[in-house]
Amino acid sequence: MNSTESTLSPETLKEEIARLKKEKNALIMAHYYQRDEIQEIADFIGDSLALARQAAKTDADVIVMCGVHFMGETAKILCPGKTVIVPDAAAGCSLADSCNPEEFAKFVEEHPGYTVVSYVNTSAAVKSHTDIVVTSGNARKIIEMLPEDEKIIFGPDHNLGEYINSVTGRNMLLWNGACHVHDRFSLEKIAEMKRQHPQAKILVHPECRRPLQLIADKVGSTAALLEFAQKDDTPEYIVVTESGILFEMRKKCPQKTFLPAPAEDAECQCNECDYMKMNTLKKVYEALRDGKPEITVDADVAEKALRPIVRMLEMSE
């Protein structure tokens, strides 16, 4: 980038992104945890399930996945002929990192006869050892579709696994992984917020710990929490997930108040995913301009990982 480009204003960056998008037949997708300015320019915003569904059906030549690496991988596996870009290649996921593919493969091997269900927040390599992929938006539905006596391994998110076990009455064998954002919300701080805002309802993502799930008025994926807030008639909510979702909540429900929940060790009032926030408007512009950093997946791994992703899409239609 030359010195003029490095100082492009947000308005010019937005204009350039719009021009390049047309020129390259590109689609910009964004997760709800992205920075506000990225959600503003995205063609499509959604939770992990909606992003996978949209990737499967787009006719764009280039997908700019404003999210984290596993989301780009999922899109690439579903659309191997397209160019898939994540604006910052270093945007990873602590939850996906909590599941090493070799250790997971060994764990699966040690439990013959088990159906392996993996959360979408995993590497393509972990998905290649999986029978069915799920997201927080369809995990309950998919597990309930399996026979009651089916032996199930669920990984990597332990908190989501506990939640699904509790609502389905199953006894899935859980991998002990966690997301560094959702696993550090503070029950004490949220209880104190509730004392100060007694009429507020508590919205909790299932990646949060069990005690938080138990005090929630609604447990659900980002899209499910958003939908709940839109349909419900309460004026105020305590939102216990990454604070990026507040942008869409406030947009959809401008008359309501949404209070972000803080992490236990945080000085500030919210809890952000540093990986999700790595993507910036400037990086989106550069990614579109240069066609990189491109996501690639080893062909053999991609072939094996495609089956459980397609199974998820079919089972959650």
Ligand code: 13P
């Ligand atoms: P959902 O948007 O599917 O609820 O996932 C949350 C998440 O942590 C994505 O990284």
Ligand code: SF4
């Ligand atoms: Fe991963 Fe957690 Fe960030 Fe989601 S919020 S991308 S699960 S680290």
